[in-house]
Amino acid sequence: MNGKIRVLVVDDSAFMRKALSMMLLKDPEIEVVGTARNGEDGLEKIRQLRPDVVTLDIEMPRMDGLTALKIIMKEMPLPVLMVSSLTTEGAESTLEALDIGAVDFIPKGLSYVSLDIVKIEAILIEKVKGVAKNRRRTAFPSAPKRVHVPPSGWIKASGPKEVVAIGTSTGGPPALQKVLPRIPADFPVGILIVQHMPPTFTKSLADRLNGQSAIHVKEAEEGDRVEPGVALLAPGDRHMIAQGRSGIRRIHLSEKPDDTLHRPSVDVMTLAVAEAYGGKSLGVILTGMGHDGLEGMGKMKQKGATILAQDEASCVVYGMPRSVVEAGLADKVLPLGEIARGIAQGIK
Structure with a gap:
């Protein structure tokens, strides 16, 4: 330009x-x-x-x-x-x-x-x-009201992954509407999501995603369990932190740290995931401005986690994924339409 x-x-x-x-x-x-x-x-x-x-x-x-x-x-x-x-x-x-x-x-x-x-x-x-x-000349098509996803046959986690951590910002709501409806109801691990949004907006987004998805999607509350087939969306103006080293992990919501650019922060969530789950985690970084998630995904990677990043062509803004890709952290770089499949394969 x-x-x-x-x-x-x-x-x-x-x-x-x-x-x-x-x-x-x-x-x-x-x-x-x-x-x-x-x-x-x-x-x-x-x-x-x-x-x-x-x-x-x-x-x-x-x-x-x-x-x-x-x-x-x-x-x-x-x-x-x-x-x-x-x-x-x-x-x-x-x-x-x-x-x-x-x-x-x-x-x-x-x-x-x-x-x-x-x-x-x-x-x-x-x-x-x-x-x-990052000018885009075409709009994201709307997500279907609901996608039928046949059961995958999973009974329990088929590999070492026990949680999926997703971070996104600009372009995130339509992107999440492309990913979550393609995940089956019997998905064997919990999903944690940070989307940069104010408080009222995160509740509306969680409700919208829940209506479109086979899994249960809700705005996270203090003490929620991280459990299979449930996606927890961080509430606006609160950091979402998974706590517990093994067995049951629960969510803690906090205003601290208060020196982050965003609250909720992808970094705060993923740093906590790295501590709570170590290598038994899968990180996903989707479209967004800036580099929130770079530090946390780096820590997850150090612990042995698998990291997926959305590709430039399908991003509204290729900022957050770019920072992860250029740091050499991404195991796979995928177009938005293949992220759900990448998640299914990545937890095995």
């Missing part, structure tokens, strides 16, 4: 249009080429201005964000960041937007002056620059 990253801000709130624009303009590599007050106005501005990235509010008069997003993905696909409220309804709409083809989202509650403006700016700028650099 030559020159500055051209951004269009679409929001019905004049305050939000100004706030987002001011944050973005603090980075010399970003140019706000225009603003729009609803979906109709936004579509017209996209056709006129040809931006590299669009920030799109969900709730707007005349034409809402989801309606506009469907038209964008059909007629002129480009990276779209949704701006969504921190409510259950906002979470559901955001997950629907990610299914349609949005690459990521900015929680609207994080966009007000009462909170840490420096951190908010950093997150917004990082996401805009990340999706622009």
